[in-house]
Amino acid sequence: xxxxxxxxxxxxxxxxxxxxxxxxxxxxxxxxxxxxxxxxxxxxxxxxxxxxxxxxxxxxxxxxxxxxxxxxxxxxxxxxxxxxxxxxxxxxxxxxxxxxxxxxxxxxxxxxxxxxxxxxxxxxxxxxxxxxxxxxxxxxxxxxxxxxxxxxxxxxxxxxxxxxxxxxxxxxxxxxxxxxxxxxxxxxxxxxxxxxxxxxxxxxxxxxxxxxxxxxxxxxxxxxxxxxxxxxxxxxxxxxxxxxxxxxxxxxxxxxxxxxxxxxxxxxxxxxxxxxxxxxxxxx
Amino acid sequence: xxxxxxxxxxxxxxxxxxxxxxxxxxxxxxxxxxxxxxxxxxxxxxxxxxxxxxxxxxxxxxxxxxxxxxxxxxxxxxxxxxxxxxxxxxxxxxxxxxxxxxxxxxxxxxxxxxxxxxxxxxxxxxxxxxxxxxxxxxxxxxxxxxxxxxxxxxxxxxxxxxxxxxxxxxxxxxxxxxxxxxxxxxxxxxxxxxxxxxxxxxxxxxxxxxxxxxxxxxxxxxxxxxxxxxxxxxxxxxxxxxxxxxxxxxxxxxxxxxxxxxxxxxxxxxxxxxxxxxxxxxxxxxxxxxxxxxxxxxxxxxxxxxxxxxxxxxxxxxxxxxxxxxxxxxxxxxxxxxxxxxxxxxxxxxxxxxxxxxxxxxxxxxxxxxxxxxxxxxxxxxxxxxxxxxxxxxxxx
Amino acid sequence: xxxxxxxxxxxxxxxxxxxxxxxxxxxxxxxxxxxxxxxxxxxxxxxxxxxxxxxxxxxxxxxxxxxxxxxxxxxxxxxxxxxxxxxxxxxxxxxxxxxxxxxxxxxxxxxxxxxxxxxxxxxxxxxxxxxxxxxxxxxxxxxxxxxxxxxxxxxxxxxxxxxxxxxxxxxxxxxxxxxxxxxxxxxxxxxxxxxxxxxxxxxxxxxxxxxxxxxxxxxxxxxxxxxxxxxxxxxxxxxxxxxxxxxxxxxxxxxxx
Numbered sequence: 001x002x003x004x005x006x007x008x009x010x011x012x013x014x015x016x017x018x019x020x021x022x023x024x025x026x027x028x029x030x031x032x033x034x035x036x037x038x039x040x041x042x043x044x045x046x047x048x049x050x051x052x053x054x055x056x057x058x059x060x061x062x063x064x065x066x067x068x069x070x071x072x073x074x075x076x077x078x079x080x081x082x083x084x085x086x087x088x089x090x091x092x093x094x095x096x097x098x099x100x101x102x103x104x105x106x107x108x109x110x111x112x113x114x115x116x117x118x119x120x121x122x123x124x125x126x127x128x129x130x131x132x133x134x135x136x137x138x139x140x141x142x143x144x145x146x147x148x149x150x151x152x153x154x155x156x157x158x159x160x161x162x163x164x165x166x167x168x169x170x171x172x173x174x175x176x177x178x179x180x181x182x183x184x185x186x187x188x189x190x191x192x193x194x195x196x197x198x199x200x201x202x203x204x205x206x207x208x209x210x211x212x213x214x215x216x217x218x219x220x221x222x223x224x225x226x227x228x229x230x231x232x233x234x235x236x237x238x239x240x241x242x243x244x245x246x247x248x249x250x251x252x253x254x255x256x257x258x259x260x261x262x263x264x265x266x267x268x269x270x271x272x273x274x275x276x277x278x279x280x281x282x283x284x
Numbered sequence: 285x286x287x288x289x290x291x292x293x294x295x296x297x298x299x300x301x302x303x304x305x306x307x308x309x310x311x312x313x314x315x316x317x318x319x320x321x322x323x324x325x326x327x328x329x330x331x332x333x334x335x336x337x338x339x340x341x342x343x344x345x346x347x348x349x350x351x352x353x354x355x356x357x358x359x360x361x362x363x364x365x366x367x368x369x370x371x372x373x374x375x376x377x378x379x380x381x382x383x384x385x386x387x388x389x390x391x392x393x394x395x396x397x398x399x400x401x402x403x404x405x406x407x408x409x410x411x412x413x414x415x416x417x418x419x420x421x422x423x424x425x426x427x428x429x430x431x432x433x434x435x436x437x438x439x440x441x442x443x444x445x446x447x448x449x450x451x452x453x454x455x456x457x458x459x460x461x462x463x464x465x466x467x468x469x470x471x472x473x474x475x476x477x478x479x480x481x482x483x484x485x486x487x488x489x490x491x492x493x494x495x496x497x498x499x500x501x502x503x504x505x506x507x508x509x510x511x512x513x514x515x516x517x518x519x520x521x522x523x524x525x526x527x528x529x530x531x532x533x534x535x536x537x538x539x540x541x542x543x544x545x546x547x548x549x550x551x552x553x554x555x556x557x558x559x560x561x562x563x564x565x566x567x568x569x570x571x572x573x574x575x576x577x578x579x580x581x582x583x584x585x586x587x588x589x590x591x592x593x594x595x596x597x598x599x600x601x602x603x604x605x606x607x608x609x610x611x612x613x614x615x616x617x618x619x620x621x622x623x624x625x626x627x628x629x630x631x632x633x634x635x636x637x638x639x640x641x642x643x644x645x646x647x648x649x650x651x652x653x654x655x656x657x658x659x660x661x662x663x664x665x666x667x668x669x670x671x672x673x674x675x676x677x678x679x680x681x
Numbered sequence: 682x683x684x685x686x687x688x689x690x691x692x693x694x695x696x697x698x699x700x701x702x703x704x705x706x707x708x709x710x711x712x713x714x715x716x717x718x719x720x721x722x723x724x725x726x727x728x729x730x731x732x733x734x735x736x737x738x739x740x741x742x743x744x745x746x747x748x749x750x751x752x753x754x755x756x757x758x759x760x761x762x763x764x765x766x767x768x769x770x771x772x773x774x775x776x777x778x779x780x781x782x783x784x785x786x787x788x789x790x791x792x793x794x795x796x797x798x799x800x801x802x803x804x805x806x807x808x809x810x811x812x813x814x815x816x817x818x819x820x821x822x823x824x825x826x827x828x829x830x831x832x833x834x835x836x837x838x839x840x841x842x843x844x845x846x847x848x849x850x851x852x853x854x855x856x857x858x859x860x861x862x863x864x865x866x867x868x869x870x871x872x873x874x875x876x877x878x879x880x881x882x883x884x885x886x887x888x889x890x891x892x893x894x895x896x897x898x899x900x901x902x903x904x905x906x907x908x909x910x911x912x913x914x915x916x917x918x919x920x921x922x923x924x925x926x927x928x929x930x931x932x933x934x935x936x937x938x
């Protein structure tokens with residue numbers, strides 16, 4: 001850190017952050033917990049921040065997330081904007097920084113554990129802010145009817161309060177999207193359709209046995225095309241955003257299963273959506 | 285907007301309550317107070333219920349995931365709390381760093397300023413010697429402190445705001461001067477990790493470790509996130525900080541042998557470089573609880589004072605006689621607890637009291653504000669109320 | 682005429698009513714999208730049907746569309762009752778009467794940005810001879826002006842989020858202050874900084890501010906204080922008085938009688 005924050009008390013500058021060596025982990029246990037990620041109970045609370053337009057609090061295992069939506073409110077751009085400007089900020093607790101690749105906490109110079117622990121972090125678990133932000137931006141700008149709010153800005157904040165070592169980044173990503181989706185629904189801001197996001201493990205049994213089963217994240221809504229037939233209706237899904245992590249598997253396999261895994265993801269996404277929408281509906 | 289045309293009296297535009305609250309919050313407040321209530325529908329001296337709990341997100345909290353591990357390895361949070369009060373929720377997380385003694389105080393110019401401040405006290409019945417020590421001795425050497433960073437979610441990004449900075453400063457001062465944490469409590473008993481003849485890891489302490497001459501202390505950081513602010517936040521922030529501190533567990537620390545060898549190799553000529561090259565590692569499982577001084581645990585109550593001026597200029601829904609009523613021309617001050625909402629937040633006259641519920645106060649702040657003077661009655665009332673409240677709330681920590 | 686079926690509560694993206702082409706025999710009722718509703722052509726089983734779709738989670742409300750034209754044709758249209766406005770009341774804008782509790786926490790009630798034609802409450806912030814700069818405090822409910830008795834039908838205001846104390850900025854040009862003698866308006870005789878005015882949105886303006894107008898009888902100052910902080914009461918169209926001192930000040934009042 002080259003700049004000192006003189007506005008706040010951040011403690012002595014020569015303080016050494018705490019560094020904890022990793023406990024020898026039992027890899028078997030980790031794997032079983034990964035597979036059960038989608039089966040864990042999700043705790044949702046809406047409107048927990050009364051001053052925000054919409055907000056949601058999510059807990060899944062050790063993962064605690066808070067999403068809040070502010071706006072639409074005046075945007076002080078010089079130029080005329082016929083539609084709302086979207087601003088998304090992702091904050092994670094600085095004390096979790098050991099999983100961070102790029103430090104966004106320039107206001108906190110104490111807690112940089114990066115040097116100590118970054119080296120041995122599995123890329124599957126690394127939190128990549130740029131991925132979070134770009135997928136959120138894509139999803140939200142496709143979802144919100146921005147042209148209903150001229151000259152405004154809509155601010156979305158995601159606070160990662162806690163997470164743990166057994167949650168993969170992609171799973172966290174889907175949680176983040178779910179939190180934002182729900183906060184948007186809660187806010188009453190005009191959106192195209194009810195969104196839901198899911199991480200789907202590749203369904204093909206061959207790859208699931210290997211430790212790095214390919215996973216895909218999608219955030220999607222139902223399109224304006226409907227079909228009575230459930231199977232056919234799966235085609236009428238509009239993807240807001242998706243993310244496929246760099247896989248260690250050979251590529252040919254992935255390509256062939258991509259369509260399948262997306263179909264599978266859509267199916268799961270629909271199931272989640274019906275639950276979430278029921279939840280929201282009951283909240284009315 | 286409706287009109288009233290049956291008389292010749294003057295009338296303003298009639299606003300709906302929510303409109304009036306927006307246009308003229310002070311008038312709304314006066315109206316409520318005249319009716320004996322506050323906009324939040326609480327009574328004047330009614331406190332807001334506050335739910336205090338540990339947030340359970342620290343490293344040592346048993347994992348909800350049941351993944352076979354007893355600790356959450358990802359986080360360096362060593363204490364946490366969560367407080368909900370009305371629509372406002374506060375999450376406080378505590379982490380720590382290590383700093384060499386004798387170094388901290390010298391390096392931080394702000395510390396030197398603080399050391400000159402004399403602690404005021406007017407009570408010598410209890411803990412006489414301790415208080416004398418504070419008076420005579422160096423405050424920094426006696427009392428531990430916490431470095432709080434406050435983040436109030438306002439839906440904006442950018443540098444910390446005045447309120448956040450002010451709150452952080454006030455919390456820091458309060459913890460330091462109240463002596464909540466004994467400085468000794470933060471001292472680190474550094475061990476030396478080594479491998480014995482049989483290849484087992486052992487940790488040497490005290491006299492066994494000749495290498496460690498430097499003394500280390502924990503530096504405690506707090507991060508307080510506030511969501512849904514509706515009024516002054518100090519009470520809540522203080523409560524969450526104290527709660528989190530009482531939940532805090534300090535890890536055991538040892539020096540890596542490899543690093544200590546390296547240190548001796550580089551020799552004494554490069555002492556400055558050596559300081560940075562200490563590789564202090566915390567034990568990932570073992571810890572000790574941070575002990576707070578029980579008698580210094582306080583509850584903070586902030587009061588606002590509203591003047592009810594005699595002129596009943598506000599007392600109308602639009603109609604008013606030109607001849608104003610002359611009765612009750614006395615200024616009246618009313619003490620309000622737990623301010624909430626825009627109008628109450630705008631009150632400039634404040635009294636802030638930290639009481640331990642047993643007749644002791646660690647801090648009393650009176651803000652003069654605008655308007656009539658603050659009477660002794662009001663101050664007395666505030667002190668009494670804060671005592672009652674403290675007695676009520678401190679057991680919940 | 683059979684009641685049309687529509688869902689009571691809707692989720693975002695949920696169709697509310699399909700729009701069919703009127704046939705000769707049917708009594709045609711025209712539904713048009715209101716708040717939080719959009720008109721979209723959806724394809725259902727390969728059939729394209731224009732449908733009113735909700736854009737938010739809330740309650741469906743269907744009301745008669747009232748035209749704002751002041752002339753008699755509006756009366757005629759209303760009688761036919763053929764045009765209905767379909768809108769969705771978002772969860773947070775729940776009516777006051779529903780739960781009988783007033784929400785006095787400072788919360789933002791509705792996510793809105795001012796649109797052309799809206800009536801807004803604004804506070805005068807800055808003045809020059811050519812223009813009056815204001816901050817828009819709130820967008821008033823559209824039906825407000827038609828309501829006779831406000832107090833009977835209390836409605837939570839759709840306060841704009843004021844968390845950061847930021848408001849939509851707007852300005853009133855001097856020629857938009859009143860409808861008569863537009864060219865000789867003296868801004869200082871009409872408004873003073875701090876006044877609360879009611880105005881209508883003329884246009885979205887430029888990047889910085891909206892353009893408002895008060896050139897109507899029901900628009901102008903609704904709330905003002907003098908320098909001592911005493912409330913002023915309207916005496917006539919262009920005068921306000923402080924009842925305790927009798928001092929008068931000039932203002933462009935909104936419909937004082």
